[in-house]
Amino acid sequence: MSKVLGLGLGIIAAIGGFVDIGDLVFNVAAGATFGYQLLWVIVVGLIGIIVYSEMCGRVAAVSGRAVFDAIRERVGFKGAVVALVSSEVVNLMTLAAELGGVAIALQLLSGLPYRWLIVFAVVAFAVVIWVTTFEWIERIFGFGGLCMLVFAVVTVKLGPDWGKVGAGFVPHIAHTNRVLYAYFVVGILGTAMTPYEVYFYSSGGIEDQWSPKDLGLNRANAILGYGLGGTLSFALMITGGALFLSHGISPQHLGTVALAAEQPLGQVGLLLALVGILFAVGAASIDTVFAGAYNLAQFCGWEWGRYRNPRGAPRFALTWLVLLVLALGILMTGVDPVALTEYAVLFSVVALPLTYVPILLVANDKAYMGRYVNGRFANALGLIYLVVIMIVALAAIPLMILTNVGQN
Amino acid sequence: MSGKEIDIGLHVLDHQLLDKDGRRCGNVDDLAIEGGVGEVPEVVAILCGPGYWGQRAGIIGRLASRIGGGRKVRVPWSDVGKVDSAVELKRGATEIGLGRGDDRLRPYVDKIPGAGR
Amino acid sequence: MRTLSSFLRREVVTESGRSLGRCHDLRGELSATNLRVTGLCIGRRALLEHLGIRAQKPQAIVPWEAIVRIEGKRIIVRDDAAAP
Numbered sequence: 001m002s003k004v005l006g007l008g009l010g011i012i013a014a015i016g017g018f019v020d021i022g023d024l025v026f027n028v029a030a031g032a033t034f035g036y037q038l039l040w041v042i043v044v045g046l047i048g049i050i051v052y053s054e055m056c057g058r059v060a061a062v063s064g065r066a067v068f069d070a071i072r073e074r075v076g077f078k079g080a081v082v083a084l085v086s087s088e089v090v091n092l093m094t095l096a097a098e099l100g101g102v103a104i105a106l107q108l109l110s111g112l113p114y115r116w117l118i119v120f121a122v123v124a125f126a127v128v129i130w131v132t133t134f135e136w137i138e139r140i141f142g143f144g145g146l147c148m149l150v151f152a153v154v155t156v157k158l159g160p161d162w163g164k165v166g167a168g169f170v171p172h173i174a175h176t177n178r179v180l181y182a183y184f185v186v187g188i189l190g191t192a193m194t195p196y197e198v199y200f201y202s203s204g205g206i207e208d209q210w211s212p213k214d215l216g217l218n219r220a221n222a223i224l225g226y227g228l229g230g231t232l233s234f235a236l237m238i239t240g241g242a243l244f245l246s247h248g249i250s251p252q253h254l255g256t257v258a259l260a261a262e263q264p265l266g267q268v269g270l271l272l273a274l275v276g277i278l279f280a281v282g283a284a285s286i287d288t289v290f291a292g293a294y295n296l297a298q299f300c301g302w303e304w305g306r307y308r309n310p311r312g313a314p315r316f317a318l319t320w321l322v323l324l325v326l327a328l329g330i331l332m333t334g335v336d337p338v339a340l341t342e343y344a345v346l347f348s349v350v351a352l353p354l355t356y357v358p359i360l361l362v363a364n365d366k367a368y369m370g371r372y373v374n375g376r377f378a379n380a381l382g383l384i385y386l387v388v389i390m391i392v393a394l395a396a397i398p399l400m401i402l403t404n405v406g407q408n
Numbered sequence: 409m410s411g412k413e414i415d416i417g418l419h420v421l422d423h424q425l426l427d428k429d430g431r432r433c434g435n436v437d438d439l440a441i442e443g444g445v446g447e448v449p450e451v452v453a454i455l456c457g458p459g460y461w462g463q464r465a466g467i468i469g470r471l472a473s474r475i476g477g478g479r480k481v482r483v484p485w486s487d488v489g490k491v492d493s494a495v496e497l498k499r500g501a502t503e504i505g506l507g508r509g510d511d512r513l514r515p516y517v518d519k520i521p522g523a524g525r
Numbered sequence: 526m527r528t529l530s531s532f533l534r535r536e537v538v539t540e541s542g543r544s545l546g547r548c549h550d551l552r553g554e555l556s557a558t559n560l561r562v563t564g565l566c567i568g569r570r571a572l573l574e575h576l577g578i579r580a581q582k583p584q585a586i587v588p589w590e591a592i593v594r595i596e597g598k599r600i601i602v603r604d605d606a607a608a609p
Contacts (some may be wrong), residue, residue, distance in 0.1 A: 064493035065424075072435070073422040077530075078465035081472050131522035300476070301424055301435035301456070303510055310523040314513035317523075367418055411554035415566060418550060421529055439529040441562060445592050451553065451560040455528065464530050491555060 007217060011225045012142045018229025019148055019236070020284030021101035021254075022094075022191035022345045024277065025338055027233050028251045028260075029406065030184045031240020036160070036168030039237055041185050043169065045192025046230040048388065050222045051381045052193060052356060055363045055374070056202040057218035061210035062372045063362075066203045068298040071358040074365065079358070084299050086351045091196055091292040093344035095323060096330040098285040099125070100337025104254045105278040109271075115332070122328040125285060126321060134306040137286060144279025150261050150272040151235040157264035160242040183399040183406055186392050187342070190349035192233070193389075196291035198355070203294045207305050212372060252338055289327075293319040342405050349396045352389050360386060414491070416451065424494040425456060425483075425506065433507035436495055437461060440482070454483040454495070456506060481505045532600070537567055539604045540593060545585065548600060552586050564588045565600065 030038045056067050063070065072080035103117040110117070128137065174181035201222075210218065239260045244251060251257050254277065261273035290306055296319050297304035303313040310317035331337070360382050363374045374382060400406075414420070416439065425434045437460040443449035458476025461469045483497065483504055490496040501507035517523045529551060537545045546568035554561045567585040591606035 069422075069424065073418075076465075077422070077461065078468055081461075081465060081468050130520070131525060133525060299435075300458075301432060303432040303507070309525045310517050310520070311514055314510045314517045317517060318513060367415070411556040411561070413563075414553055414555050416529060416551045416553040416560070416562070417533065417566075420560075441527050441529060443562075444527070445594055449562040449589060451529075451562065452526075460528075463528060485560060486558075488560075491560075 007220060007224075011221070011228060012146065014221075014225030015142075015146060015149075015229045015232070018226065019145070019232050019280045020191070020194070021098050021281050021337065021341050022187075022194065023233050023236065024101070024254065024257055024281070025251075025341045026184065026187040026191045026345065027236040028240035028244070028257050030188060031237040031242075032244035032250055034174060034181060034184065035241040035245045036165045036238060037172070037174060038181075038184055038188060039165065039168035039234060040171045041188045042192060042230060042233045042237065044171075044388070045189045046226055046233075047381075048189065048385050049193045049197065050226050051378075051385055052359070053198055053201050053222045053226065054219055055359055055378070055382065056198050057205050057210070057222060058215060058372060059359060059362050059369070060202040060205035061214050061218055062212055062369050064206065066206050066294065066298055067199050067355065067359060068295045070362045070368075071355065072299060074362050074368070075358045079354075080299060083354045083358070084295055086354055087195060087199075087295055088292055090344065090348045090351050091288060091295070092323060092326055092330070093340065093347060094194070094196060095285060095288045095292065096327040096335075097337050097341040097344045098281050098288055099324075099327050100331050100335075100340060101254060101281040102278060102285060103331070104337060105258075105274055105281065108255050108258060109274050109278065118328065118331045122324050125282075125289075126324050129286065129289075129320065130310060130317070141279050141283035141286065145276060145283055147272045147276030148232050148280050150265065150269055150276060151232060151239055154261050154264055154269065154273075155235040155238045155242075158239065158242040160238055165238060179399065180403050180406070182395065183403040186349060186396050186399055187345055187406070189388070189392050190345040190352075190396070192230075193349075193352065194345075195348055195352060195355055196288045199291040199294055200287045203290075203298070203304070204306065207307055215372065254338070289320045289323050292323045293317075339405065342400075346396045346400050346405075350393050353386075353393050356386065356389050420451075420491060420495060423491075425454070426494045426496045427501040427504070427506065428489075428497060428499055429501075431501050431507065433497075433501035433504075433510075434481070438464065450485075452485055454485065454488070456481045456483060479508075527595075532565070535595075535598055535600050537565060537587060537600045537602060539602055539606065541604050543604075545587065545602070545606070562589060565592075565602075 059070050060066055071083050099121055102121045103114055106117045106121060107114050243260050243263060249256065258270055258273040258277060261269035293316050294304055297316045302315045304316040305313055362368055366373050421436055421439065423436050424432055425436060427433050434456040436454050437457060438455040439451050440453040440455055441449050442452045457479040458473045459478040459480035461473040461476065487497050487499055487504060488495060489498045497504065502511060532548050532551060535548050537548050539545065548565045548567060550566035551562050552564040552566055554563050565587040567587055587602055587606045591602045593601045593603055
């Protein structure tokens with residue numbers, strides 16, 4: 001029975017925690033620019049993260065090794081160092097972007113100055129993570145993030161042209177502004193298939209001591225959690241399309257995103273949206289900082305774990321503290337979190353093959369996986385997404401330059 | 409002959425080291441083999457620590473080794489209990505000289521309230 | 526004393542100069558008390574085979590006794606070592 005409860009909690013955490021600042025920025029902006037035309041890309045991204053996570057979860061359950069352990073063992077030391085450095089850099093950028101988003105949400109809620117709130121947010125997270133057990137963190141942020149469901153309500157209330165919405169789910173190429181369209185395709189895929197999520201998920205599987213008999217749970221977790229969480233991405237894009245497209249509003253600020261909820265639902269809607277954003281992006285910050293600490297700890301063989309207290313894993317604790325401080329440093333330079341988000345998402349797309357390819361190799365390695373090796377269906381999907389990821393990784397930087405980071 | 413056939417790189421190298429209490433205390437960064445051509449070679453020790461990274465990956469490895477502090481710990485194979493998804497050692501980490509980074513950091517961590525929740 | 530890493534990626538060549546491939550692992554025998562090295566694993570598994578698209582070639586193992594000498598970047602083995 002507790003397995004079902006665990007699954008339920010996991011799904012709630014996934015819904016609340018699915019949306020991060022990348023999703024907020026790219027999905028709403030895509031809606032504001034192209035209406036509903038990019039909805040199909042979210043679907044592609046969702047299937048991709050489910051495939052990727054399921055493989056990593058299976059590797060964790062069968063081999064007892066998390067993503068980075070597996071990379072180091074199979075790709076060799078040199079490859080692992082490169083993968084480690086690149087993923088830590090991208091992680092740190094993402095962390096700074098998420099924390100910036102938290103600070104903005106706090107500013108919109110409290111009216112206090114942004115720079116003070118950055119410091120407050122970082123200190124608050126450091127204290128919370130140090131002192132609170134992860135179970136509680138998951139509950140608080142997971143449930144708080146459920147407030148994001150207000151966007152689903154908003155979507156329905158706005159009464160968009162559902163015919164056009166449906167058409168958006170059919171893959172197609174835009175008629176105008178193709179380069180910008182391609183940029184958003186890359187961005188939306190990048191924000192759906194975030195690596196930190198996968199490191200976090202598989203490391204959690206190790207800590208929960210998944211074994212082969214948990215494989216069904218792994219699959220259910222991945223499909224239901226991401227699938228349900230993904231509906232929020234749809235809601236964000238549809239909202240952007242319904243509200244902003246016709247007015248030519250480009251949501252360069254999170255406040256604009258939150259205001260979308262005020263339109264149909266008034267002050268309550270706005271409040272729920274801000275609280276939802278605060279907790280969803282907050283949860284993403286925690287996942288990201290842990291992911292960064294996991295990678296380094298796993299590479300070096302240190303003790304690690306989200307359920308461990310700091311004295312049980314001192315170097316691991318020091319790592320996430322240092323990451324928080326570094327992120328604070330980045331934010332204090334005054335960089336705009338929304339711009340930073342776009343860079344973070346694009347760079348993580350470029351680095352994605354470095355961690356995806358080794359996992360695909362490991363998932364196919366009979367010596368490692370025994371009879372839980374990728375079947376033909378898993379391999380078909382895995383290979384299709386390998387191609388998708390490689391194309392997107394190669395296209396990201398050129399598109400970023402061509403569109404001037406989405407400004408065009 | 410009760411030996412189990414294994415691929416040493418696949419099944420031992422880069423695997424997690426666990427001490428007798430199940431504590432994570434490093435990875436198998438390399439292995440020392442004694443006995444050359446014409447003899448029966450044996451793995452005599454596990455080599456653990458950033459100091460051994462240089463020989464694994466050329467210039468990248470040496471750089472990483474420098475950043476990591478360059479420590480080297482040699483764990484005699486006689487300390488090895490079980491070889492599974494992790495390599496389980498028969499003695500405690502501190503005894504063998506592993507996990508020193510965590511041990512040295514712990515007193516500072518303990519000074520901050522909440523560290524032992 | 527050698528390290529395991531020093532064997533990896535070394536080219537394995539017969540005395541008459543035929544290249545058998547690169548050493549990508551060492552085969553060993555694990556007992557309760559020790560781990561003996563019994564041979565070299567030759568030839569990187571091709572990517573496609575690794576992905577299961579083509580049938581996996583059986584791994585070529587060169588028994589340790591077949592090694593003549595280890596020099597520079599190569600391992601020299603007897604001509605009658607592992608069948609291809």
